[in-house]
Amino acid sequence: MSFQCGNNNNMPHYFIWTIGCQMNKAESHRIAGYLTSAGYEVSVTPQDADLIVLNTCVVRKSAEDRVLGTLGLLKGLKENRPSTSVLVTGCFVDSNVEELEKRFPHVALFFKPGDYSELTDWLHRSGNSPLPFPLPSRERVKVGVLPVSPSPCAFVPIIQGCNNFCSYCIVPYRRGREVSRPMEEILCEVEELASRSTREVTLLGQNVDSYGHDIASETKQPPDLADLLTRLNDVDGLIRIRFLTNHPKDVSLRLIKAVASLEKVCQHLELPVQAGDNEILKAMRRGYTVEQYRELVHSIRADIPEISLSTDVIVGFPGETEQQFEHTFALLREIKFDVVHIAAYSPRPGTIAWREYDDNVTSEVKKMRLNRIETLQANIAAEINSKLQGNIMEVLVEGQKKGKWYGRTRSNKLVFFESSDRSEGSHLGQLVEVRIQRTSPWSMQGELAVKSYA
Ligand code: SF4
Numbered sequence: 001m002s003f004q005c006g007n008n009n010n011m012p013h014y015f016i017w018t019i020g021c022q023m024n025k026a027e028s029h030r031i032a033g034y035l036t037s038a039g040y041e042v043s044v045t046p047q048d049a050d051l052i053v054l055n056t057c058v059v060r061k062s063a064e065d066r067v068l069g070t071l072g073l074l075k076g077l078k079e080n081r082p083s084t085s086v087l088v089t090g091c092f093v094d095s096n097v098e099e100l101e102k103r104f105p106h107v108a109l110f111f112k113p114g115d116y117s118e119l120t121d122w123l124h125r126s127g128n129s130p131l132p133f134p135l136p137s138r139e140r141v142k143v144g145v146l147p148v149s150p151s152p153c154a155f156v157p158i159i160q161g162c163n164n165f166c167s168y169c170i171v172p173y174r175r176g177r178e179v180s181r182p183m184e185e186i187l188c189e190v191e192e193l194a195s196r197s198t199r200e201v202t203l204l205g206q207n208v209d210s211y212g213h214d215i216a217s218e219t220k221q222p223p224d225l226a227d228l229l230t231r232l233n234d235v236d237g238l239i240r241i242r243f244l245t246n247h248p249k250d251v252s253l254r255l256i257k258a259v260a261s262l263e264k265v266c267q268h269l270e271l272p273v274q275a276g277d278n279e280i281l282k283a284m285r286r287g288y289t290v291e292q293y294r295e296l297v298h299s300i301r302a303d304i305p306e307i308s309l310s311t312d313v314i315v316g317f318p319g320e321t322e323q324q325f326e327h328t329f330a331l332l333r334e335i336k337f338d339v340v341h342i343a344a345y346s347p348r349p350g351t352i353a354w355r356e357y358d359d360n361v362t363s364e365v366k367k368m369r370l371n372r373i374e375t376l377q378a379n380i381a382a383e384i385n386s387k388l389q390g391n392i393m394e395v396l397v398e399g400q401k402k403g404k405w406y407g408r409t410r411s412n413k414l415v416f417f418e419s420s421d422r423s424e425g426s427h428l429g430q431l432v433e434v435r436i437q438r439t440s441p442w443s444m445q446g447e448l449a450v451k452s453y454a
Pocket residue numbers: 162163164165166169170171172206207247
């Protein structure tokens with residue numbers, strides 16, 4: 001969960017509550033940009049806000065429960081302060097908005113994720129925009145909706161929605177079919193971010209490998225992610241480019257070559273495998289086999305030896321037997337990912353798996369399988385990271401925590417380091433070289449070796 005904090009004056013104030021994926025966080029930053037353009041200022045607490053936006057996630061039941069809990073709390077807040085408007089966006093907003101409006105009458109507007117025109121229409125309609133405020137356009141992307149002082153690392157959505165319909169996933173029902181942003185618009189936004197001191201961008205999409213297929217091109221093939229990376233690689237001031245999430249069935253040879261050859265593109269891929277058993281993969285409707293996944297990893301590692309790989313795994317999918325789980329366990333032990341995000345299956349109403357399969361793996365068994373993978377992965381990550389001890393690594397500094405500076409390497413390793421220079425802004429946004437002194441499965445500690453000039 002995150003929210004923006006700010007100051008007090010006579011302007012109306014907003015508060016944004018965000019849970020879920022990076023896409024939600026990126027969208028919350030954009031909503032904050034629109035509200036700032038409309039004359040709002042950020043509020044430290046929801047209690048002092050005139051406008052509260054919930055940016056929601058329902059990808060797991062636990063996330064949906066948090067959304068419902070927060071909506072309940074806001075009902076009480078609204079009773080005490082009726083002038084406050086509550087808006088809801090994110091994956092909680094399904095196609096049956098009328099039903100949502102009946103269930104939650106204290107919410108003034110439900111709008112689909114990424115549909116900023118609904119938000120701006122509402123601001124106009126309701127008279128809640130203190131400043132004259134034009135509807136979003138390409139020009140406004142350039143000047144209006146980006147933070148005035150973006151952080152050194154920014155998220156940039158490049159494609160909305162998903163066409164895949166994996167059997168367990170609610171995303172295509174809530175975010176709709178894939179829609180790519182025009183390449184020129186993304187370029188314009190990244191140039192603007194770089195001119196405002198952003199050094200690294202992470203391109204976001206539910207499936208970034210689909211980028212461009214829906215963009216009409218009269219002269220040639222539609223653009224793809226490799227084309228976009230090639231254009232962004234030339235943006236002045238930008239020093240790193242990342243992207244997520246990939247779909248293993250869609251990663252192209254062109255993309256692998258682009259990552260291998262473009263100097264600003266980081267050597268890190270998010271490549272969700274989800275299971276290491278072909279029957280389970282088929283029931284998940286993932287569109288690849290274990291053999292194809294393994295082959296893809298071999299090709300990537302052959303072309304980019306320094307690549308770091310993250311993956312996602314779901315344990316306890318309906319019908320997952322002990323042996324099928326062991327196949328997943330063995331694949332993780334074989335591939336040795338840098339990071340594994342593990343989740344226990346929870347049925348999402350409306351999905352294919354919810355309709356067609358019994359959630360018949362007990363929660364005890366799911367928990368046991370989850371724990372086994374967590375332990376395995378902690379050992380693997382500890383082993384991988386320990387090999388970096390003594391190395392000098394290039395770190396882009398993102399901020400300070402508990403008296404230490406922190407940032408990430410090109411391979412997405414989190415590094416903390418001490419520096420006598422703690423004044424705000426002294427290292428922020430800089431590339432520094434850090435000698436790694438201690439490692440753990442999750443992060444590394446080091447000391448400043450040579451301060452660079454970026
Ligand atoms: S690729 Fe599958 S898991 Fe990912 S968002 Fe699309 S449907 Fe969901």
